[in-house]
Amino acid sequence: MTDRQNSTTPRKILVLGATSGIAEATCRIWAAQGASFFLVARNAEKLAAVAADLKTRGASFVDTAIADLDDTDKHPALLAHAINSLTGMDVAYLAHGILGDQTHAEQDFNTAAQIIHTNFMAPVSLVTWLANFCVQRRSGTIAVLSSVAGDRGRKSNYVYGSSKAGLSAFLDGLRNRVDREGVKVVTIKPGPVRTAMTAGMPKSEKFADVDAVAEAIVKAVAKGKDTVYVPFQWRGIMFVVRHIPERVFKKLNL
Numbered sequence: 646m647t648d649r650q651n652s653t654t655p656r657k658i659l660v661l662g663a664t665s666g667i668a669e670a671t672c673r674i675w676a677a678q679g680a681s682f683f684l685v686a687r688n689a690e691k692l693a694a695v696a697a698d699l700k701t702r703g704a705s706f707v708d709t710a711i712a713d714l715d716d717t718d719k720h721p722a723l724l725a726h727a728i729n730s731l732t733g734m735d736v737a738y739l740a741h742g743i744l745g746d747q748t749h750a751e752q753d754f755n756t757a758a759q760i761i762h763t764n765f766m767a768p769v770s771l772v773t774w775l776a777n778f779c780v781q782r783r784s785g786t787i788a789v790l791s792s793v794a795g796d797r798g799r800k801s802n803y804v805y806g807s808s809k810a811g812l813s814a815f816l817d818g819l820r821n822r823v824d825r826e827g828v829k830v831v832t833i834k835p836g837p838v839r840t841a842m843t844a845g846m847p848k849s850e851k852f853a854d855v856d857a858v859a860e861a862i863v864k865a866v867a868k869g870k871d872t873v874y875v876p877f878q879w880r881g882i883m884f885v886v887r888h889i890p891e892r893v894f895k896k897l898n899l
């Protein structure tokens with residue numbers, strides 16, 4: 646353990662979807678604490694830039710792999726290689742995801758299926774392997790970016806929202822299974838955050854700052870929280886949204 650680390654500082658971190666804006670900001674904080682990383686992303690150029698940046702910020706070790714995470718058949722070999730390279734794993738951080746085109750998905754099942762595959766099926770495949778690895782060792786934290794959008798389906802993004810609802814429910818059940826085995830499952834539910842995913846959306850300048858969101862995520866992972874809303878105000882907002890009676894809700898434009 647280095648001077649920059651304490652007992653709750655993750656040392657070996659596997660990041661799936663490492664070029665995500667939220668993941669990058671989170672990893673910058675962990676890098677300054679001297680963490681080691683195995684980074685997975687599908688865009689080689691962006692991935693190389695993130696890896697170089699984390700090294701300059703203090704990461705002890707950075708290795709990378711290029712992978713399209715939609716390809717679930719390749720997950721077992723990819724994850725085994727990553728953990729071998731890191732010589733273990735304290736934290737797996739799943740950050741990849743797509744918003745998709747809701748309007749198109751309303752008309753075309755294949756578009757909806759693609760959103761659900763990337764945001765739900767692929768994480769289920771990754772997390773199933775990772776959870777069994779952690780249970781065998783009776784340690785490890787699996788932190789996953791879900792979304793407040795999964796708390797209640799809305800007309801503006803119910804395909805994306807349902808993929809995240811499925812993911813959040815899966816993580817609830819997994820936590821219930823593995824917590825007693827010494828494995829932490831942290832469900833992270835961001836509200837709207839200023840990243841590439843939300844660029845150009847109306848009022849995006851009012852969305853949460855990615856560095857503030859990253860700080861909250863680092864704290865939640867260190868504490869091994871169960872479900873965390875970031876920024877925290879979204880817990881209250883979604884409580885209200887979930888409790889709006891259906892006869893009122895179905896008339897709203899949310």
Ligand SMILES: NC(=O)c1ccc[n+]([C@@H]2O[C@H](COP(=O)([O-])OP(=O)(O)OC[C@H]3O[C@@H](n4cnc5c(N)ncnc54)[C@H](OP(=O)(O)O)[C@@H]3O)[C@@H](O)[C@H]2O)c1
Pocket residue numbers: 662663664665666667668686687688691712713714715740741742743744763790791792793834835836837838839840841842843
């Ligand atoms: N930003 C928000 O407001 C917000 C709110 C709630 C939840 N979230 C969730 O937070 C996570 C991170 O989002 P973000 O805001 O950081 O967005 P982002 O910057 O657009 O990052 C999304 C990342 O997912 C990667 N990705 C998508 N499909 C992939 C695949 N098949 N294989 C490998 N990588 C893939 C993208 O890679 P490329 O760069 O190669 O496309 C990109 O790096 C997502 O799960 C998102 O749903 C975001």
